[in-house]
Amino acid sequence: MNAVKALCVEKNGHGVVMQGNMAFAVGCVRGGIHAADGYPGTPSTEVIDKGLSQVQDMITVGWSVNEAVAVGVGFGHTLAGSDCVVTMKIPGLFQAADIITSSAFYTAERGSLIYYIASDYTPNSTQHLVDPRYMLQSCCLPVFEPRNHQEMHEAARIAADLGRRFHCPVVIIASGVLCHSEGLVRLMETSTRDKAPLPEKMSDFITLPLRARMFHDQVRSKRIPALREMVEQSPLNNWIKGDGRIGVITHGVNTLFLDEVRATSGQMIDVLSLGFTYPLPMNLIERFCASVDGPVYVIEDGYRFIQDALLAQGLKVEGKGVDETITEWTPALITQRLGLDLEIRKHDVTSLPRPPMICAGCPYRLFGQIVGKMRKKGKLEAVFGDIGCNTLLHFLHAMDTALAMGASEAKRLGYVLSRPEAASKCLAVxxxxxxxHSGMDATRNTIFRHIPGVKVILNNSWTAMTGGQPSPTSPANLAGDPNVFDLNASLKAHGAHVVEVNGYDKKALEKALKAALEKAEQGIFTTLVVTGVCIRKMPKEAYGLKMEVDADLCKRCGLCLICSGIEADSEGLPFFNNICSGCVRQNAACAQMCPVGAIAPAKDQSACGLTSCPELPTPPETVTLPETSSLPPFLSVAVRGVGGQGNLFFGRVLTQLAYLLGYDQKNIVKGETHGMAQMGGPVISTFACGQVHSPVPMPGTCQCLVCMERSEVFRPGFLDMLRPGGTIILADTAIMPPFFKAENYPSVEAVHQALGEYKVIDVDVLNTALALGDATGRSANVVMIGVLSTIAPFDSFPQEYWLQALKNVSPKPAIWQANYAAFLAGRKLGGQ
Incomplete structure (x- = not known):
């Protein structure tokens, strides 16, 4: 039985630390939801990808090709009597808006349709910050916003019950903070749900103008008043009494932030936390405002949806200014907004720019290099991009614009219609x-309108940016059924001239691009399909090819320095670091860039990359946990690094440690950054247990800061998290941002000088991991966990608990042995 299924059948009330998306997924099954559909979109993806995909014998689930189709599938489920969840991020809501708005006003009995919409108001991986509640209000749809991981777990059942009761779709807006953070959840009671009866007349669900007016009037006159009465009485509203001097009306995860503010400031703030942000319980809100003698603030994500509604009601509330830019709150921002004391130290050192990049060995790399060179030489005047991994070509100077899913070719078409002479000087990618998802519509449009040019489809066979979910071009769908869709055949059937080329073949790419642009001059539209499987989906045996540079042949020209897996020393001689993937045994991109043939597979291909691979210690088959004495009432640590260094794993080990130690009787929270951070951008994980509420820490509360990459210690806000007297553990690891000059990277001396007032422990975790035979260096994070276990107050826990936590997260024997050795090496680094 897999871990997700085990949670779905575990006894009621069992405590577990869960990511918000996973808590929701398990809640879907335990709550008896019949079906789920969706399209991948960070931060919603894990609900299906990591959760419901593992229990396909307990719920009908699948990925659709886009959000609009997913909503249509969901609506079909409800007509068959099933309660169905449809997952997406906020831009997906707007992509599906036609179906969502049209289906909002049906009033006949059916199964519940539940929209799980993940917000990203930072944003970490979203192209806009539009507040969707204004649209949802116009659709007369109830909007529930869970405030903690427990409510995320129970949200599907709550929404399904409402949908059945009011015969309407129900919206769950899940904060991206909750989606990707972890918190303590008590598993809800398992239940089954009878399907709704089939509609007596399927014609009750036909959209015609006359019926649209009738449905609209019924919803406005009956559903909305009934929903208003429901939200006034809802137990999901939470009124926290204070001393009446300051009041706050809020919703969602901001409730946890306010709990943290109340606890750390000692202020008895009155808080009204709303379960529903539409409709609003105006009578309850009026009573709350009347109970507070001082100012009443509105703290809400997005824009001013609640605030404007309360002002329109004549209530005196304070919140954001009309032109204020805050879209997402933190405990620190709330503290400052309420006028409470908060000491934040100022630092003169600035952080390095670190844009996300495509992976080392990505099949897009050579295409990006070639296009960037063509742009530099003036052969291309514009490259119209899209959403996904291809967006990162911008950082290779190979992309100019990115707008929305599938929009690249439509942009190119409009550009060429206004500038016909540019048809052979621009690309859609x-x-x-x-x-x-939606790009084929634009392909068909270009063919329909007979517009020449070049469209490039980078075909890596997966929905890669969101973690590698199956798409129609993948070997199989989510259920494992072999795919029969043929992208090239489909394009040809549309009437496109299709040319396929291997993404790892530089000369073929150059030739194909040149020929396609020449055909554009002749009035022909070419679809160039560049193939190469996403390296994250390649089998393990494809990795491990080691490359080397012939120092005698090398001209130190730097042309090969196109990838994060290759660097140059102080003499300009290239060398390969632990990030190099060997281009997963394809034709190595760097070798094709070398004009003198100085790069080739290494003669020594030993697995560990060392002359002789070390013998690792044998870990215990079972770990006996000793009795523990009194536990610290509070623990907090923040871990910073670069995407790919294993920060998320680090956090998972800490949550397991806390659970084993018994902190599940108090609280355990973990926050983290996902999205483009996996591509080498800045990433942070935070962890706290004991007397804590928020997954986002208050400044000055962390006992330890762990920095896996030297320069990331200066990332804004990181040093602010450290409490007075706390410790910084600093890895002697330098990862150069793309196209960054090494001489501008801060030296060890400069870093130490800037951190002079802090207690800093320097550790070389990467070279320690490499010395253990880990050629990838991935176990450096486990080495760092070993170091942390020696630092107060974390050194108060017996090492057996740390080892069991590691084993719980990665129980496979080979990984357990490697992690055991790395942890012991880390403790040795820490002086134990």
Whole structure:
């Protein structure tokens, strides 16, 4: 039985630390939801990808090609009597808006349709910050916003019950903070749900103008008043009494932030936390405002939806200014907004720019290099991009614009219609996932309108940016059924001239691009399909090819320095670091860039990359946990690094440690950054247990800061998290941002000088991991966990608990042995 299924059948009330998306997924099954559909979109993806995909014998689930189709599938489920969840991020809501708005006003009995919409108001991986509640209000749809991980777990059942009761779709807006953070959840009671009866007349669900007016009037006159009465009485509203001097009206995860503010400031703030942000319980809100003698603030994510509604009601509330830019709150921002004391130290050192990049060995790399060179030489005047991994070509100077899913070719078409002479001097670029999502509409439009030019589809066979979910071009769908869709055949059937080329073949790419642009001059439209499987989906045996540079042949020209897996020393001689993937045994991109043939597979291909691979200690088959004495009432640590260093794993080990130690009787929270951070951008994980509420820490509360990359210690806000007397553990690891000059990277001396007032422990975790035979260096994070276990107050826990936590997260024997050795090496580094 897999871990997700085990949670779905575990006894009621069992405590577990869960990511918000996973808590929701398990809640879907335990709550008896019949079906789920969706399209991948960070931060919603894990609900299906990591959760419901693992229990396909307990719920009908699948990925659709886009959000609009997913909503249509969901609506079909409800007509068959099933309660169905449809997952997406906020831009997906607007992509599906036609179906969502039209289906909002049906009033006949059916199964519940539940929209799980993940917000990203930072944003970490979203192209806009539009507040969707204004649209949802106009659709007369109830909007429930869970405030903690427990409510995320119970949200599907709550929404399904409302949908059945009011015969309407129900919206769950899940904060991206909750989606990707972890918190303590008590598993809800398992239940089954009878399907709704089939509609007596399927014609009750036909959209015609006359019926649209009738449905609209019924919803406005009956559903909305009934929903208003429901939200006034809802137990999901939470009124926290204070001393009446300051009042706050809020919703969602901001409730946890306010709990943290109340606890750390000692202020008895009155808080009204709303379960529903539409409709609003105006009578309850009026009573709350009347109970507070001082100012009443509105703290809300997005824009001013609640605030404007309360002002329109004549209530005196304070919140954001009309032109204020805050879209997402933190405990620190709330503290400052309420006028409470908060000491934040100022630092003169600035952080390095660190844009996300495509992976080392990505099949898009050579295409990006070639296009960037063509742009530099003036052969291309514009490259119209899309959403996905291809967006990162911008940082290779190979992409100019990115707008929305599938929009690249439509942009190119409009540009060429206004500038016909540019048809042979511009490209449209997108991935295979976005072509299947909505890009094929634009392909068909170009063919329909007979507009020449070049469209490039980077076909890596997966929906890669969101973690590698199956698309129509993948080997199989989510259920494992072999795919029969043929992208090239489909394009040809549309009437496109299709040319396929291997993404790892530089000369073929150059030739194909040149020929396609020449055909554009002749009035022909070419679809160039660049193939190469996403390296994250390649089998393990494809990795491990080691490359080397012939120092005698090398001219130190730097042309090969196109990838994060290759660097140059102080003499300009290239060398390969632990990030190098060997281009997963394809034709190595760097070798094709070398004009003198100085790069080739290494003669020594030993697995560990060392002359002789070390013998690792044998870990215990079972770990006996000793009795523990009194536990610290509070623990908090923040871990910073670069995407790919294993920060998320680090956090998972800490949550397991806290659970084993018994902190589940108090609280355990973990926050983290996902999205483009996996591509080498800045990433942070935070962890706290004991007397804590928020997954986002208050400044000055962390006992320890762990920095896996030297320069990331200066990332804004990081040093502010450290409490007075706390410790910084600093890895002697330098990862150069793309196209960054090494001489501008802060030296060890400069870093130490800037951190002079802090207690800093320097550790070389990467070279320690490499010395253990880990050629990838991935176990450096486990080495760092070993170091942390020696630092107060974390050194108060016996090492057996740390080892069991590691084993719980990665129980496979080979990984357990490697992690055991890395942890012991880390403790040795820490002086134990």
């Amino acid at each position: 997108l991935g295979d996932g976005t072509e299947c």
